[in-house]
Amino acid sequence: MSAIKTKRIALNETARAYNDARAFEYANSDDIQVVKIQMSITHPRTDICDYYAGVDKYGLGAGVYPKDKAPVPHFHPFCRCQMIPKYAGEYSKPKLNANADKEYLLGLKEWQRARILGSKAKANEALKTGDINSVFNAMKPERYKVKSINEVAGNLGIIRDLNETDNMIENEKFNKIIGNILDGNIIKDKSKQLAIVGNIPLKYKKQIESLLGKKLVSKDIAITQNEIWHAIRGSKPNHKKASSEDIYNIPNILASNKHIYFDKAKNNLLYFSKSINQTQHIIYIAINLNYIIKAFGEDNYIITISKFKNSDYKSRIKTLVKLRG
Known part of the structure; x- marks a missing residue:
């Protein structure tokens, strides 16, 4: 195995463990009600992180989710996205917008959609289904699928x-x-x-x-x-x-x-x-x-x-x- 691949695996798994631990912490806190996905200021290019940090699915603002529904980074190798906890009283009651993914994609240029989903074909599939997360996860092995805080915390509770x-x-x-x-x-x-x-x-x-x-x-x-x-x-x-x-x-x-x-x-x-x-x-x-x-x-x-x-x-x-x- 090359030194680059070895480094990538070690760094990514350590970051994944850190984010999973945070998910467990937030899931078990009564004070934390919503979570915001925030990209690094040094994020180099358009990719799936832009979606998770940019879509407004619950009427709470871009990248803000009820904590049980919030996606947990690592979204891709060397991902530097963070989960920012928000507390009770900071946001109104969430309301799911079933068309949020489609509206988000339609607000982008074609090349941006392709970057986020990996190809034009996958971007068109997401436009058709209106479910970016499912299309993205379908391309990933089980271990690397994006999971919600509830899913991750549930696994850690069993582990x-x-x-x-x-x-x-x-x-x-x-x-x-x-x-x-x-x-x-x-x-x-x-x-x-x-x-x-x-x-x-x-x-x-x-x-x-x-x-x-x-x-x-x-x-x-x-x-x-x-x-x-x-x-x-x-x-x-x-x-x-x-x-x-x-x-x-x-x-x-x-x-x-x-x-x-x-x-x-x-x-x-x-x-x-x-x-x-x-x-x-x-x-x-x-x-x-x-x-x-x-x-x-x-x-x-x-x-x-x-x-x-x-x-x-x-x-x-x-x-x-x-x-x-």
Whole structure:
């Protein structure tokens, strides 16, 4: 991987973690009622940021949204847009304008519409549907779709029961571990070699404990620097390695609560998800419920990562118990 791509991934994921933490904070504040999307003063060219910061969908002004509906940056690589919280009493009651996207596009020149959506064809599609966000998101992998504050905060609430500050710290630790490994380096500070990336889904807790035959001793799921190193740079055959994009996607896989199985032979909790950039493969996350690492006075279950071909999926799950909420 080139140094430029490595830097881009590290910077973008750190910024994404920061904005997600802010979304969680705003969603849980009774004082914050609306959020304004503000572009950087050094924004270089017309793109999707202009739409999110410029459309008036709720009669509150350009780029101002009820907080639950506000889009959360990162809108594109190296995006520098910010969410500015506004407080109760600063704005009137929001009223959705269903034609806002179409009116916004019609107020632009053709080349501006094409820049915002990526092409004239996509701009024309957005004009026809009147839904810029849906057309834009349809071009993006799930991890990079633009989500509202409510959607992001909901995921973070599932991912782990931490306050917004701790949430951001764990995200930054996770992203820093990956960034260093992509650069061929390791973090020597032991306190920064492990990051929480998820938790045991509460709705499956009783079922898991019944299958396990004992109480769970922790809710936290963590990943170690060593596991990420072997997953990305190890000497396993290439088809078993996970890409950096798949590693970055682990918290989302754990948060989605889909395709979770229990291996009674090994007491492993298993998650499956399609690889982001190699769709013929499936990412396989195993959590050994017999093994605990204690870090910072807390017990953590540790994950291991691998990958296998789609064609092997049915045989892999044949003897497993699928968890049902």
